[in-house]
Amino acid sequence: MMAIPERSLSTIYRDLRRIRRVEEKIIEVYSSDKVKSPVHLSIGQESVAVGVCAALEPQDIAFGTYRGHALYLAKGGDMRRMIAELYGKVDGCARGKAGSMHLVDMSVNMMGTSAIVATSLPLAVGYAFALKARKEKAIVVCFFGEGAMDEGVAYESLNFAALRKLPVLFVCENNQYAIYSHVRDRMPHGDPCARARSFNIPTERIERGDTLAIRDASAKAAAAIRAGEGPQFIECMTYRWRDHVGPDEDRKWKYRPDEELDAWIRNDEVARVGAMLDDATRQRIDAEVEAEVTDAFAFADASAFPGGEELDQYVFSA
Amino acid sequence: MMAIPERSLSTIYRDLRRIRRVEEKIIEVYSSDKVKSPVHLSIGQESVAVGVCAALEPQDIAFGTYRGHALYLAKGGDMRRMIAELYGKVDGCARGKAGSMHLVDMSVNMMGTSAIVATSLPLAVGYAFALKARKEKAIVVCFFGEGAMDEGVAYESLNFAALRKLPVLFVCENNQYAIYSHVRDRMPHGDPCARARSFNIPTERIERGDTLAIRDASAKAAAAIRAGEGPQFIECMTYRWRDHVGPDEDRKWKYRPDEELDAWIRNDEVARVGAMLDDATRQRIDAEVEAEVTDAFAFADASAFPGGEELDQYVFSA
Amino acid sequence: MSSAPKSDRSLTYAEALYEGTRQEMERDPGVFVFGLGVDDARGMYGTTLDLQNVFGADRNFDTPLSEDAMTGVAIGAALAGMRPIHVHQRMDFLLLCMNQLVNMAAKSSYMFAGAVNVPIVVRAIIGRSWGQGAQHSQAFHSYFMHVPGLKVVAPSTPHDAKGCMIAAIRDNNPVIFMEHRMLYQNRGIVPEEPFAVTFGQARRLTEGDDVTIVAVSHMVVEALRAKHLLDEVGIKAEVIDPVTLAPLDMDTIAESVGRTGRVLVVDNSWTMCGASSEIVAQLVERLQGSRSFRTARLGYAPTPCPTTKPLENLFYPTAMSIAQTAYELVKGKGDWTPAAVEAKEIAEFRGPF
Amino acid sequence: MSSAPKSDRSLTYAEALYEGTRQEMERDPGVFVFGLGVDDARGMYGTTLDLQNVFGADRNFDTPLSEDAMTGVAIGAALAGMRPIHVHQRMDFLLLCMNQLVNMAAKSSYMFAGAVNVPIVVRAIIGRSWGQGAQHSQAFHSYFMHVPGLKVVAPSTPHDAKGCMIAAIRDNNPVIFMEHRMLYQNRGIVPEEPFAVTFGQARRLTEGDDVTIVAVSHMVVEALRAKHLLDEVGIKAEVIDPVTLAPLDMDTIAESVGRTGRVLVVDNSWTMCGASSEIVAQLVERLQGSRSFRTARLGYAPTPCPTTKPLENLFYPTAMSIAQTAYELVKGKGDWTPAAVEAKEIAEFRGPF
Numbered sequence A, B: 001m002m003a004i005p006e007r008s009l010s011t012i013y014r015d016l017r018r019i020r021r022v023e024e025k026i027i028e029v030y031s032s033d034k035v036k037s038p039v040h041l042s043i044g045q046e047s048v049a050v051g052v053c054a055a056l057e058p059q060d061i062a063f064g065t066y067r068g069h070a071l072y073l074a075k076g077g078d079m080r081r082m083i084a085e086l087y088g089k090v091d092g093c094a095r096g097k098a099g100s101m102h103l104v105d106m107s108v109n110m111m112g113t114s115a116i117v118a119t120s121l122p123l124a125v126g127y128a129f130a131l132k133a134r135k136e137k138a139i140v141v142c143f144f145g146e147g148a149m150d151e152g153v154a155y156e157s158l159n160f161a162a163l164r165k166l167p168v169l170f171v172c173e174n175n176q177y178a179i180y181s182h183v184r185d186r187m188p189h190g191d192p193c194a195r196a197r198s199f200n201i202p203t204e205r206i207e208r209g210d211t212l213a214i215r216d217a218s219a220k221a222a223a224a225i226r227a228g229e230g231p232q233f234i235e236c237m238t239y240r241w242r243d244h245v246g247p248d249e250d251r252k253w254k255y256r257p258d259e260e261l262d263a264w265i266r267n268d269e270v271a272r273v274g275a276m277l278d279d280a281t282r283q284r285i286d287a288e289v290e291a292e293v294t295d296a297f298a299f300a301d302a303s304a305f306p307g308g309e310e311l312d313q314y315v316f317s318a
Numbered sequence C, D: 001m002s003s004a005p006k007s008d009r010s011l012t013y014a015e016a017l018y019e020g021t022r023q024e025m026e027r028d029p030g031v032f033v034f035g036l037g038v039d040d041a042r043g044m045y046g047t048t049l050d051l052q053n054v055f056g057a058d059r060n061f062d063t064p065l066s067e068d069a070m071t072g073v074a075i076g077a078a079l080a081g082m083r084p085i086h087v088h089q090r091m092d093f094l095l096l097c098m099n100q101l102v103n104m105a106a107k108s109s110y111m112f113a114g115a116v117n118v119p120i121v122v123r124a125i126i127g128r129s130w131g132q133g134a135q136h137s138q139a140f141h142s143y144f145m146h147v148p149g150l151k152v153v154a155p156s157t158p159h160d161a162k163g164c165m166i167a168a169i170r171d172n173n174p175v176i177f178m179e180h181r182m183l184y185q186n187r188g189i190v191p192e193e194p195f196a197v198t199f200g201q202a203r204r205l206t207e208g209d210d211v212t213i214v215a216v217s218h219m220v221v222e223a224l225r226a227k228h229l230l231d232e233v234g235i236k237a238e239v240i241d242p243v244t245l246a247p248l249d250m251d252t253i254a255e256s257v258g259r260t261g262r263v264l265v266v267d268n269s270w271t272m273c274g275a276s277s278e279i280v281a282q283l284v285e286r287l288q289g290s291r292s293f294r295t296a297r298l299g300y301a302p303t304p305c306p307t308t309k310p311l312e313n314l315f316y317p318t319a320m321s322i323a324q325t326a327y328e329l330v331k332g333k334g335d336w337t338p339a340a341v342e343a344k345e346i347a348e349f350r351g352p353f
């Protein structure tokens, strides 16, 4: 593992904590129906987005999915505009047109996310093609669930990225489930890395959600990509604590063993990384995060709904 | 290599020869415009269909592509109805509605072929699903060019076949080109087998078009499939002597080295297998094949074109 | 096969789908139901709940996220003589398998001159409400109507849901079976014994001589609400539910418009090159020279579907916009504003999805 | 940007496409052309020939057979500010990338409230002649017209081929660019300097007060032949080429039909839920109450495309069927049979593909 300067550790903790707390707050408000749209929570999976983004430069480009709160925040997206978007307000990152599933913040190179599984892989590859054609230094990172590895377009995308040696880091967030379907019921052996390697793409699998291990693997992969070696693939084992969609716990659906969930909850990265900081630092960060979260929801509350005249805006770009 | 009874060798030679001669005859008549539709010739590639089909039982099901003459004949399809189909006549295997690209002969379990690359893989898998569900003994064989391995649906199909351990033999006819595009310009390493293996499917690659080696590999694979071991994948290296489509040679397009083509022409399986027979046997077969081919074209010539009332027949099944 | 609805037992739309499917699975061992999530504890809004317990995992099973190949698998199994029902949680996902549906399923019978047929049922659920946004709210029936060789059904009542399901399963051709999330809780009389709804027969749901309203899928519910609003101002609307879109029963529609001289077509998708264009075009072709009529169309606003509620409310036709448009067809631009009626199934819907 | 065609230089349709593409590639380094076979020795009917020599392999390249991902790659590159032109040898292959085109390209600007745009050009060639059969002959413009957020163009002349190509490349939105194989050899006057055709402006190609014929893509050529046949019996046909289908210039079409009182729409696809339905429906909406008119539609026969020539000949509208139908619109069912005219580009076409 690389040496971690203290500052970076506290940044990492802050990001983990921000995501956790903002989603806990979403759970709290969800029953009020202020968020009139599906939310796919990242609670339990924060370390993937945070670990990977800790290895990126600001000019790097991120593509993600409908389960996008964690990535949006880890990449530097504006929390106020995220909550306003969930509330369907004009100050949302897409003026209410997008909702939780389609967050975007171009000012930090957070590309808009898609609710169709696996669609962002080829987009990421295309963006990487452009970067390489223009000889830019930035790289593209593409996050997707292991479910995306069921879709044919994922293989077409890996193939083209490898063929053209494009600067793209594939990040497979393997939480083992696609909705209520276990990966073993969808892949004859649950090994996305083996598949990526058969396309000549180097891979690394990080087993238990360790934020710093994810950061280090990402840093290594990013360095290779920046050196012109072409795409890399990392698989991050992780776990979703809540239901596939919505704010609830989902033990009642009995599609996964309680013990499996419990073990991952005990393996909480937010707590684990927090414990690496001294108490004072952690408490300061926690307090700052609370303030930020409270402010974001207040901001969203205060923002207006879009007027009817916005319905047909942006169908086309001028 | 397994022991080959003489009869089976002459059958194999006859099939190779029938395909070769019928296609040579198509080349001859093509300039007359009797075949008013694209033909994708198998000349040079006969050994793949013949070798694989020599390992099949009549009840086994074959799926193929628009480059389907060889398979149609090797699987036992009716030559007369094939030529009548190319001529667009009512006695064609699909009454002229199909043409060369969509041959079908259900009486020998030759499924209708498709002109959209890779579309038949999932169909073959679906058919195999049905066979397994009904506990039938037959297996499905699915032929496709290496170009199909560029398409995402191929991976989805391999995945599902492996997941459900379905009785299907995938046969990748690797003639190294998709139209004028070399496999190295489409796959970062030209190894379809490695990809299939990453889906937990056993593979075998047969290097130089050897009919008997193909037959033996297919027989082994078919036996494993019949034993319930699930899908198998074989890759047969082969070479197309003529242009991608149409009757012509294609040296003028300069997309492949003359020496490469010449080497494969020297490596002619029709001649090589023929030479394994005694002269008398071979000459008898050759004469019979000539007669069959002549008869098939005469049959097609004599057949009528469909009347206009056939236009809207079979849009729906009753 | 058809039987009159003599019972007065009521079922929800979801229950009716379940019952029809289950009865056919009992009758024919070749029928199976597969697709993402069809065997999970929520059972596709209840429409597939417990099928796996009853019929086993070979006849009701979850799949990988591979819409394209899974559609091919359905076709392949159908070629082998089975009768697959492939379920999609959102109709939007059909965009991933257009190639298999249009190039393969729709063409096989014809290309091979009847040597094969492709008896598949593709269930596609239209998403709506609870902020589905641009990618989870679309309906693509016009895509399938466009292509010869496919049938398209869009039942709006529990009765027709069951009868169409049974007919679709028994049909020897590919049938696109459109459902709408906002219909699942609707109740209606459904006979218990199996029965098939005849494709290509529209239903006149109300009688009226002032204006014909043809509505598709969930829009039938809104059109019926609109009819009540119109009653209040003395306008008698004849609401027609085509039930099946391919084949499309233009006889019934044209007869009605021949009488009323006015038609409003309300689609559950965009109007451009949609079912509403086709219905209007065919009406012109049939009635020209014999009967002139006035027409209007309603459908999705010509934008992607926005997520935020205030804009989403403007995106869809409503009982009010339907009533208002029908009113204007009859009376010309007027100053009537229909009372607000609540679409319960929408207002009361809570996510999380 | 637009310039009057002052030169009298003539080019083929294929050469015009090439020239427009090349000029834009010279102007803007972000433009690149990719797709199966675009760099091979045949150069996509000459439309891409030698671009690789001129601009290098980064700006003109072949791809794996991965229509879905390659469409995503185009979108991704466009999000990064480039202007990809993605070429498909057959429009049928677009069925493989409907998800990317409809769910992604069409929606991005809207979903993200203008934060991004997707300036891609998707060239799709309609196959015809030489026994293409059911899977290599289709046209799906209505699919793209249906969906807000996409533009659809279908130039029929060399002039418009060049001008639309330049306009499509410069457009900040996804443009589906329909070409027809039977148009490539047509010659016409094309200005040498770059110029853009304005989208949403139909062309009246001939003037006439008896009947309006609106024709799409290659059907424009057949409609012009039909016009000459109609001349012989004293019927003056006004032939309109919409040039772009989305946006669609209904003003020009409605003005013409307002004059002629008769309209025949000839599409290059099936009529059901197609461009012809939409045009007729909009005409009704616009002209009702002010002008009655008679209408007819022609398009592909309602079957998959058969391979054998005698049936294929019945599948497509021809100059004769167009003339006959227009004649009957004007004179009612009569006993006129137009003389047979040969469609040279079809009769003379020899494969092998």
Ligand SMILES: Cc1ncc(C[n+]2csc(CCOP(=O)(O)OP(=O)(O)O)c2C)c(N)n1
Binding pocket: A067, A115, A116, A117, A118, A144, A145, A146, A147, A148, A175, A177, A178, A179, A244, C036, C065, C067, C089, C093, C096
């Ligand atoms: C193409 C497509 N098919 C199906 C769905 C429905 N769906 C939404 S999320 C999901 C599960 C995806 O699982 P995974 O990729 O592992 O991501 P996770 O939700 O676990 O983060 C499914 C099947 C979809 N959105 N898109």
Ligand SMILES: Cc1ncc(C[n+]2csc(CCOP(=O)(O)OP(=O)(O)O)c2C)c(N)n1
Binding pocket: B067, B115, B116, B117, B118, B144, B145, B146, B147, B148, B175, B177, B178, B179, B244, D036, D065, D067, D089, D093, D096
């Ligand atoms: C989905 C699709 N994309 C493109 C094409 C155009 N096309 C026809 S044949 C062909 C080459 C296929 O190569 P391969 O699979 O290796 O088969 P081969 O022709 O070499 O037998 C291509 C690209 C097609 N028919 N279908």
Ligand SMILES: [Mg+2]
Binding pocket: A145, A146, A147, A173, A174, A175, A176, A177, A178, A179
């Ligand atoms: Mg997952």
Ligand SMILES: [Mg+2]
Binding pocket: B145, B146, B147, B173, B174, B175, B176, B177, B178, B179
């Ligand atoms: Mg090949």
